[in-house]
Structures are given as structure tokens and as C-alpha cells.
Amino acid sequence: MSAADGRRSGHVRPPLPKAKRTGFLNVDAFAGELVEIRDGDILPQPHLHVFSLSDFRSAVGAKWERLGGLVEVAVESIIRRHVNAEKDIFTRLDAEIACLALPNASRSETRTMVAAIARDISAHLFGDAVIDGRRPQVLAANLPLDDALTDGGEMDREAIDHALARAGAALAEGLAAMGAAGGMAAPYRAQLSSLMTPEDAARMEAEAAREKKKGYAISGGERAKMAEPDWLITEERASPSSTAKRGADAERRVLDMSKERKEKAPEQVMRIEGRGGSALTPDTALTLVWTPTWVTGRRAIGAFHARVIRSDKDNTPTLEGVHAYDGLQPIEALTLDRFTVTQTARELKSLFYSRQKIGLTLPVNWMSLSPKWRDVIRIPFEDCPVEARRKFLKIEVFGLTPGIPAHVLRRVFEPLEKIGCDVMARLPLTAVDMIPALSHLRAVGVDLAELADDERVGDDDLFARLEVFRLEAKKAKVATYVWGVRRRPLIAKLVEAGFSLINGPGVMCDLSHPELPSKANRKA
Known part of the structure; x- marks a missing residue:
């Protein structure tokens, strides 16, 4: 039967299903996909998850102009590492704010993934750095799709900024309470605990304890120049001060021992010696x-x-x-x-x-x-x-x-x-x-x-x-x-x-x- 005969007999070929766009999208395409998800039959409806680097930008000050592009690449790379590019969608509203939607993930999976992304961004950008007496943090917020989109189907920047402001205020209140109690936990860790199940929170705390033993570069600063790979000298070793009385000057004694250990490095670490000249030549x-x-x-x-x-x-x-x-x-x-x-x-x-x-x-x-x-x-x-x-x-x-x-x-x-x-x-x-x-x-x-x-x-x-x-x-x-x-x-x-x-x-x-x-x- 020809196409014309099919039309005369009332048989009309159904339209082909629209291909879903996934992975990294521009802002307009991302908003369009959110509209499709909102108007679809997915229950419960997923939320929009937002990550903000505004605190990092404030911490580095004038260096942001130099670091901004590198930070964008790093954040996008970290998000790609965690999401399924064939199912999930994400975008960047600007250099400071990234948005993510996980329409196929369960609520528990979403909490875990969002927490892991924020944790990895924080670890990559800040490590254990303390700037002006506190640790910078990545702000993470979520809001329903109805609130995240305008009536015209575009991203509602005002609603997103408001959600981030609420998350920042809640975080500041929590930090103030911890400061009054004499504690100083990592802000991003305190913030993420509300997003996670108790089991995930316990696992993150265990991972954080292990990460604490690693060396990170403080954003905006430079590592000491070393001829060998970094991890050869980052292992913490017991020092005589570990058994001494702890007090206000304990940290200064540890720093002194660290300096002395650096001078004795040839006796304590494996050295990697190379020839004075390069073995590779322009003709290699x-x-x-x-x-x-x-x-x-x-x-x-x-x-x-x-x-x-x-x-x-x-x-x-x-x-x-x-x-x-x-x-x-x-x-x-x-x-x-x-x-x-x-x-x-x-x-x-x-x-x-x-x-x-x-x-x-x-x-x-x-x-x-x-x-x-x-x-x-x-x-x-x-x-x-x-x-x-x-x-x-x-x-x-x-x-x-x-x-x-x-x-x-x-x-x-x-x-x-x-x-x-x-x-x-x-x-x-x-x-x-x-x-x-x-x-x-x-x-x-x-x-x-x-x-x-x-x-x-x-x-x-x-x-x-x-x-x-x-x-x-x-x-x-x-x-x-x-x-x-x-x-x-x-x-x-x-x-x-x-x-x-x-x-x-x-x-x-x-x-x-x-x-x-x-x-x-x-x-x-």
C-alpha cells in the first residue's frame, strides 16, 4: 500500500519520538529539557540541583580573573565523572553556578551523587585550606522544577539565587553554632550532611578522615618546588611532639618539625635521580x-x-x-x-x-x-x-x-x-x-x-x-x-x-x- 493509499484509508504513521538531549547542554537547551521533564509523567518529580562557587570567588579575590576559566573546566570535569552522560543533564549558568538534573535517579541516589560532586569540587578547589580564619565552601541547593523555571520556560535566575542564599544562610547559622561550641568542622562537610542518608554521611566522614592525611595545594598559592613526584613526601610521620603536652603552641611545634623533616628528606624518602641532560631529543x-x-x-x-x-x-x-x-x-x-x-x-x-x-x-x-x-x-x-x-x-x-x-x-x-x-x-x-x-x-x-x-x-x-x-x-x-x-x-x-x-x-x-x-x- 502506498503512502497516498494509507492517508486515504485513515492510517497515519505516528510521528517519530523526539530524541532526548543528555549530557552537557547550553542554558536554553537545558531549560527546554527541564520543561519536558516537568510536564512528563516522572514521579516523584526530580529537583534542580545547583552548585555555587561564589565563596571561592570571594576567597581568591583578584585572582579569579586568572583562575576562572580553569575552575570552569575542573567543575565540568568533576560533574562528568559522577553523572551518566546518556541519562542526566547539566549546564553552567555562568562561571560560578552549575546546574544538574537527575531524572532517572532515585532520591537516595540523588542525595549521594550531589553530595559526592560537592565534596569533590570542594576537595579539588580548597583541600584543607583556611582563608581568613575559615574554610571556603561550595554551596549546594535544590529546588522544585516549578520554582526553577519561569512561565516562559526559561531558567529563573532570581529563584535560583534565592535558593542559594537560603542555603548559605543555613550554613552560616550552623557554623556560628559550631563556633560557639568551640568546633571548626569543614563547612562543606557540615552542609552536605543534610543531603545524605546516615549511612552515606558515615561513609563520607570516614573518607574525609583519610583525605585529611593527604597534601593539597591551597587555592591561590603555590606548592614548594620539588624534583620528585609530590606523593613521595606527603606522608605524615610521628614526631616527638605527638607525645608532648598539647597547647596553644602545639601547631607551631609541628610546623617546626615539618621544616626539619624537609631538610632531612634525602634520608627519609626515595629519591628519583635523572641524568643532567634530557634523554629525549628533538629527533625522537x-x-x-x-x-x-x-x-x-x-x-x-x-x-x-x-x-x-x-x-x-x-x-x-x-x-x-x-x-x-x-x-x-x-x-x-x-x-x-x-x-x-x-x-x-x-x-x-x-x-x-x-x-x-x-x-x-x-x-x-x-x-x-x-x-x-x-x-x-x-x-x-x-x-x-x-x-x-x-x-x-x-x-x-x-x-x-x-x-x-x-x-x-x-x-x-x-x-x-x-x-x-x-x-x-x-x-x-x-x-x-x-x-x-x-x-x-x-x-x-x-x-x-x-x-x-x-x-x-x-x-x-x-x-x-x-x-x-x-x-x-x-x-x-x-x-x-x-x-x-x-x-x-x-x-x-x-x-x-x-x-x-x-x-x-x-x-x-x-x-x-x-x-x-x-x-x-x-x-x-
């Missing part, structure tokens, strides 16, 4: 190849491992994989990691949108995860879909040794948790004692390319050592993997023993892009 070329990886659970090539190749000059030997980092200072190692991370994020998005179910493993040097550099690793993946990161990305931290202090080892993996992917750790074959401390990871493994000369033995002896490594990991309930396997008989033993991931020249040669080979070309 970097190439990223992908090593097909055998996935034992799927009994097929199901993943690809990123491997960087470094060439410093023409007609000189190339440095591949872990050896590409030989002779590099920490900041130069970060250069290589920036290259591999950017390329991997691009490949991950391409594979996901083309509906190819291929896993990618990305090696990252542990020194690139220090607080002042970790955003370089995290930010490129923020444009990748959450599902792609969760299902198809594994980040492998390498360069770990038993000489790394325990408090540093605990903090190395923290920034990767925010990416939302599986995390693995590559260890020396002899470092089985480190495995129990890494039981929270997805897997631990070794790269045979890192073996010392005295560790390069026959297949039987090597397999026996790898089996000891696997059994120790099994006790810690983590999976194991092996990179760089050259001989096929050893590959067969490793697969039979239960190693989860295996790659190397014995499995298949490197490819320029992560593409599944045809069955005829698979060698394992």
Missing part, C-alpha cells in the same frame, strides 16, 4: 603498536596491549615497550605516557562506537600517577563512554618495585579508580611479597622483557617461577598475566596453568591498530 620519534593478547577465558585473541616504540635518532636501535623508558627522568616518562594515553583513548572510542568488543590494556609508569601529574592520565578518558571504560579498558601500572614505600604504593592507584576501569599491576618476577598488598586490583603480572640476565633460564625453570607467582596471586584472589612470551611450548603451559592474559612474539606479531585477526591468522 614515538610509535604506538598493539600486541594481540590471548584471553584464556575466551580461548581466543580478545584483547590488545599498547606498546610504545621510541627512536631517538635515525639508523639507531629502537627502544620498545618498557625499555622505551630507559634513561628517562620522571617528566620524560610522563611525555611517553601522555602519548600512549591519548592514542588509547582515541582507539577505545573508535572500537566502542563501531561495536567491536575488544579489550585494551594500557601500561602507565607509576611515576606519572603523582598528584601533580595524574590528571594527564585521567582527563583523556573523560570523553570515552562509561561503558567502554568499564568493560573494555584495563590500565596496567608498571615500574613498581619492593623499594617503593608502603604509603606511596597505597596512593598510586587512587587516580585510576576515578576512570572507572579495571586496574592491573606489573611486578618483577621475584617480587611475590608485594602481591598481598595489591589484592584490591584486577590482576598482577610480569613482563619477560624485564627479566635480568640471571633470570633468563630454560622454559621449565621459568615456568616453575611463574607458577610460584601465580599461586601467590591466587591466595590473594587476583588474576595473573604474562607479557613477552616467545616460545610456543611455554605459552601452552601458561594457558593450561590458568594465566588469564598472555602475549608476545610467540602468540602473534604486533599490529598498527587493535583489530581482531581472522581465524586463519591466529596462532594460539
